[in-house]
Amino acid sequence: MSQKNTTQADFDSTFKKYRTGMQIILEGAKADTGQTPKEVIWTKNKAKLYHYEPMVEKRFTVPILIIYALINRPYVLDLMPGNSFVEYMVKHGFDVFMLDWGTPGDEDKKLSFEDYVLDYIPRAVKKVLRAAHADETSLLGYCMGGTMTAMYAALFPDKPLKNLVLLTAPIDFTPDDMGMFGLMTNPKYFNPDHVVEAFGNIPGDFIDTGNRMLKPVTNYVGTYITMWDRIMQGKSMDTWLAMNKWVNDGVPFAGEAFRQWIKEFYQQNKLVKGEVILRGRRIDLSNIRCPILSVAGSKDHICSLPQAQAIKRVVSSKEVDFHVVDAGHVGLMTGSGAKKDVWPTILHWLESRSK
Amino acid sequence: MESASQFLESYASFYRTFRRTNEEFFSNLQLPTRSDIARVAELVIAVEDKVEQIEDTIEDFEDNYTKAVPGNLDERLVHVEKKLDALSASLQELTTADDLEKRLDRVESKLDKLLVALEKIEAKEPQRNPKPATLTSRRTQEAKRESSKNQTLPAETESVSRRTK
Numbered sequence: 001m002s003q004k005n006t007t008q009a010d011f012d013s014t015f016k017k018y019r020t021g022m023q024i025i026l027e028g029a030k031a032d033t034g035q036t037p038k039e040v041i042w043t044k045n046k047a048k049l050y051h052y053e054p055m056v057e058k059r060f061t062v063p064i065l066i067i068y069a070l071i072n073r074p075y076v077l078d079l080m081p082g083n084s085f086v087e088y089m090v091k092h093g094f095d096v097f098m099l100d101w102g103t104p105g106d107e108d109k110k111l112s113f114e115d116y117v118l119d120y121i122p123r124a125v126k127k128v129l130r131a132a133h134a135d136e137t138s139l140l141g142y143c144m145g146g147t148m149t150a151m152y153a154a155l156f157p158d159k160p161l162k163n164l165v166l167l168t169a170p171i172d173f174t175p176d177d178m179g180m181f182g183l184m185t186n187p188k189y190f191n192p193d194h195v196v197e198a199f200g201n202i203p204g205d206f207i208d209t210g211n212r213m214l215k216p217v218t219n220y221v222g223t224y225i226t227m228w229d230r231i232m233q234g235k236s237m238d239t240w241l242a243m244n245k246w247v248n249d250g251v252p253f254a255g256e257a258f259r260q261w262i263k264e265f266y267q268q269n270k271l272v273k274g275e276v277i278l279r280g281r282r283i284d285l286s287n288i289r290c291p292i293l294s295v296a297g298s299k300d301h302i303c304s305l306p307q308a309q310a311i312k313r314v315v316s317s318k319e320v321d322f323h324v325v326d327a328g329h330v331g332l333m334t335g336s337g338a339k340k341d342v343w344p345t346i347l348h349w350l351e352s353r354s355k
Numbered sequence: 356m357e358s359a360s361q362f363l364e365s366y367a368s369f370y371r372t373f374r375r376t377n378e379e380f381f382s383n384l385q386l387p388t389r390s391d392i393a394r395v396a397e398l399v400i401a402v403e404d405k406v407e408q409i410e411d412t413i414e415d416f417e418d419n420y421t422k423a424v425p426g427n428l429d430e431r432l433v434h435v436e437k438k439l440d441a442l443s444a445s446l447q448e449l450t451t452a453d454d455l456e457k458r459l460d461r462v463e464s465k466l467d468k469l470l471v472a473l474e475k476i477e478a479k480e481p482q483r484n485p486k487p488a489t490l491t492s493r494r495t496q497e498a499k500r501e502s503s504k505n506q507t508l509p510a511e512t513e514s515v516s517r518r519t520k
Binding site: 126 | 356357359360363364366367368370371374389390392393394396397400403404407411414418
């Protein structure tokens with residue numbers, strides 16, 4: 001009788017686990033992300049500027065503006081309570097703002113880096129200063145957001161820019177340093193004009209597939225092995241679900257910006273040569289003079305180490321701290337190592353420069 | 356890589372043709388297409404941009420005004436009023452000083468007259484007493500002269516003293 005009951009219980013438990021796994025595969029991961037209390041203080045077209053509500057008394061007069069990539073959701077930095085970089089900084093007395101680019105529609109296919117770097121970022125900075133009653137601000141750019149932040153810093157090197165934090169931000173696009181990306185974006189095999197003419201905006205799935213194909217086994221097979229493993233062992237699925245939701249929640253890339261990104265950055269490597277021109281203004285990274293902290297992952301296949309490391313030799317800043325972490329592109333800010341290493345590094349670096 | 360590139364080119368070309376055909380089909384049916392809606396959205400974005408520029412201008416004005424006029428307007432008005440009060444008080448003082456000056460002038464002129472009268476008396480005195488006087492006798496004589504002068508001009512000195520008061 002007892003043996004029969006145990007078998008029945010095991011069967012129910014295993015069936016429940018399979019049902020959970022199949023539900024995730026068929027319906028996609030569902031998780032409550034970006035829960036740190038915030039307020040939208042400015043909008044422009046689809047973009048929103050968030051101001052995170054203080055949790056403790058403000059300790060630093062210099063606020064932080066986080067600028068994320070155009071092709072992913074910024075909530076990866078505010079994944080879930082207890083695993084959120086934003087929450088961590090707010091709890092340490094920083095005034096934190098984040099620029100969410102939103103989802104471009106067909107009407108935004110002409111948006112280019114001129115618009116993002118010369119219109120959106122300067123206005124967002126202005127709103128941050130006004131909301132924080134501050135004269136200066138620190139900018140934190142992640143991935144493509146880091147490249148854009150560096151471009152902004154080169155064009156507006158003086159006040160109000162106080163500190164620059166770059167996380168896995170590609171600066172040098174020499175094909176040999178980019179691995180598979182260098183091959184995939186080689187002009188011999190890829191003409192961005194054809195894709196932009198066909199799609200207008202580049203679908204999120206298109207970009208996502210490109211990124212996943214850099215490590216197809218890890219991304220298409222490894223992820224789900226991890227999922228089944230965690231389900232079968234009865235481990236918490238919260239972080240996995242939040243991360244998986246984020247990975248599959250890609251944003252379309254505005255057509256014109258995509259064309260520029262592939263041609264001028266990946267194919268012609270104009271940024272590091274000082275040849276990128278936005279509305280007649282040349283971007284010379286040697287104009288950057290503020291203190292810089294650059295963090296890169298040794299396992300990052302989207303922004304390789306030499307791509308991020310280039311910042312050290314192109315800027316005029318007296319203080320350039322380069323920090324290498326044994327992590328990948330996303331794990332750098334969300335993995336277990338992030339809480340122990342990357343977040344405290346950023347916190348301590350900013351603490352001494354934000355009063 | 357070569358074959359992936361060719362596949363992508365073909366897919367993009369097919370997608371472009373499919374999209375264009377759909378656009379034409381719906382416009383023939385007199386129905387708005389995605390492009391039409393996108394055009395309207397572009398206009399809305401342009402309007403939003405203009406509103407934002409106005410908002411920016413107002414904010415800039417507010418910021419500059421606050422910088423130029425620190426503190427409360429009421430407080431500043433109180434300051435101005437206090438300064439005006441101080442100015443009027445100073446003016447009043449100046450007027451009083453002017454009066455005093457005139458009165459002093461009058462006193463001086465009267466004293467001058469007295470002096471002239473004294474000199475005349477002095478001029479008459481040596482004729483009555485030609486003997487040279489010693490220093491002490493001269494002082495006694497002067498004292499007498501003073502007292503006699505007070506007796507001869509009582510009304511005038513009185514009026515002077517009253518005015519100086």
